Amino acid sequence: MTSTIRASVVPFVIEAEGTGVAQTLVSQGDNKHEFHTDAYPAFGGKDEAPSPLFYALGALTSCNQVTAALVAKDLGITLGKFTFTIQGDLDTLVLVKGEEGNSNFEKVTVDATVETDATEEQFGTFVSEVERRCPVTQLFVRSGLEFHNNWKRNELA
Structure with missing residues (x-):
């Protein structure tokens, strides 16, 4: 077949x-x-x-930035420097001790700052679209963990 x-x-x-x-x-x-x-x-x-877990979180930052560039092009806005801090909280009892439960991260928090010429309204649309269109973000979101996506806008330098 x-x-x-x-x-x-x-x-x-x-x-x-x-x-x-x-x-x-x-x-x-x-x-x-x-x-x-x-x-x-x-x-x-x-x-x-x-660790593979660091690569997973690193993939999340990188994929967000790639997706952001695509979304910005579609919205006609300019982006400058990005900074990301991503934290994944992992209870290791399932992984290390074999206990029952979910071996996934319990919570992932994305703190992103980007320089842009976007208005506040455009920036809200931009962030929403990046989250919706980013494949790695969607892997995390759809896994059911607690996901926090905090983006801040800075004026373009």
Whole structure:
């Protein structure tokens, strides 16, 4: 049985190998990018590379910024410098101790500041659209965790 993939669908493929809890990962495509993961010693790692959990939160900042650029273009607004602080609160009892429950983050908070020429009204639309259109934001939001998305607007420098 074959399935037809729409022309607008882009496959994102990662190949990985590792031992213990450390991995080397390579993104597939025209430009292969290699990156590494490890874990804290409490999770069985050596802390020699970022944890997959840091990559998940980092993907959230990066995807928000990429999506913001696309949304700003659609809205006709200009963006300058971004700053992000993202915190994910993880209860490790399921992951480490095997207890019953949800191993997901309990809460993720995004604090973002962006320089822009958008009016307050445009900025509200901008933030709403970024949240709606960002694939990684939607992974977090649709997972059911407590999600806080706080964006602040600064005047364009």
